[in-house]
Amino acid sequence: xxxxxxxxxxxxxxxxxxxxxxxxxxxxxxxxxxxxxxxxxxxxxxxxxxxxxxxxxxxxxxxxxxxxxxxxxxxxxxxxxxxxxxxxxxxxxxxxxxxxxxxxxxxxxxxxxxxxxxxxxxxxxxxxxxxxxxxxxxxxxxxxxxxxxxxxxxxxxxxxxxxxxxxxxxxxxxxxxxxxxxxxxxxxxxxxxxxxxxxxxxxxxxxxxxxxxxxxxxxxxxxxxxxxxxxxxxxxxxxxxxxxxxxxxxxxxxxxxxxxxxxxxxxxxxxxxxxxxxxxxxxxxxxxxxxxxxx
Numbered sequence: 001x002x003x004x005x006x007x008x009x010x011x012x013x014x015x016x017x018x019x020x021x022x023x024x025x026x027x028x029x030x031x032x033x034x035x036x037x038x039x040x041x042x043x044x045x046x047x048x049x050x051x052x053x054x055x056x057x058x059x060x061x062x063x064x065x066x067x068x069x070x071x072x073x074x075x076x077x078x079x080x081x082x083x084x085x086x087x088x089x090x091x092x093x094x095x096x097x098x099x100x101x102x103x104x105x106x107x108x109x110x111x112x113x114x115x116x117x118x119x120x121x122x123x124x125x126x127x128x129x130x131x132x133x134x135x136x137x138x139x140x141x142x143x144x145x146x147x148x149x150x151x152x153x154x155x156x157x158x159x160x161x162x163x164x165x166x167x168x169x170x171x172x173x174x175x176x177x178x179x180x181x182x183x184x185x186x187x188x189x190x191x192x193x194x195x196x197x198x199x200x201x202x203x204x205x206x207x208x209x210x211x212x213x214x215x216x217x218x219x220x221x222x223x224x225x226x227x228x229x230x231x232x233x234x235x236x237x238x239x240x241x242x243x244x245x246x247x248x249x250x251x252x253x254x255x256x257x258x259x260x261x262x263x264x265x266x267x268x269x270x271x272x273x274x275x276x277x278x279x280x281x282x283x284x285x286x287x288x289x290x291x292x293x294x295x
Contacts (some may be wrong), residue, residue: 002241017193
């Protein structure tokens with residue numbers, strides 16, 4: 001089974017173990033958990049999880065389970081989730097895990113990573129947002145299978161001295177014409193995995209350490225203004241990986257499908273990601289087979 005691990009903007013800083021034991025679902029703009037709680041889907045882990053759940057349902061794949069904790073920035077909820085994962089990795093026996101935002105804690109990250117690597121069949125590891133930051137900070141970024149940075153985060157991965165994207169040195173320009181140079185530098189320092197989806201005005205697909213493709217069209221400018229659209233891409237690739245699609249095909253297809261969803265919805269800058277997700281099943285039913293065939 002695939003899992004998604006991350007935090008929710010709730011005041012209760014505990015790991016929601018009951019929510020992890022049953023299926024979640026997306027309905028009317030809300031993420032409904034197995035413990036009967038619900039959270040609005042606006043951005044972040046909720047947007048990633050909702051996308052993956054809807055996509056798996058539309059494509060007939062087994063949906064991921066959610067490993068979630070409340071955290072408003074103190075790190076307490078994140079540490080509770082880290083601790084639970086480190087202790088229960090062997091009972092989960094995950095096929096794969098997509099990590100989203102957890103408060104960066106290098107010590108706890110390393111405990112979780114070691115527990116997962118010690119499994120008889122180590123899972124596929126995908127990281128975005130804060131967990132991608134701590135993976136890089138730990139020195140073990142190349143132990144992961146896929147990162148999904150935006151272009152600014154790619155500059156951070158390329159800076160071997162930066163502990164956080166805020167501290168990326170200015171000479172590492174976060175511009176799309178510099179992607180090849182940023183990738184080369186990140187690879188040289190072991191600060192990225194072999195596969196990446198670099199999200200931006202042009203999406204760059206990295207497979208086996210090399211730039212293997214770009215996705216430019218359709219281009220919908222309003223998507224740059226809408227919070228959660230990057231999480232949508234990570235949710236799509238999570239669903240495809242959970243369905244057994246190979247890493248390189250899943251990465252390229254996720255970037256293409258996100259753009260087809262944007263074209264179908266024709267959003268404006270005020271559109272919420274939850275409104276886009278209402279059309280995701282329709283778009284997948286109409287385009288997923290063709291996109292996967294071409295990826």
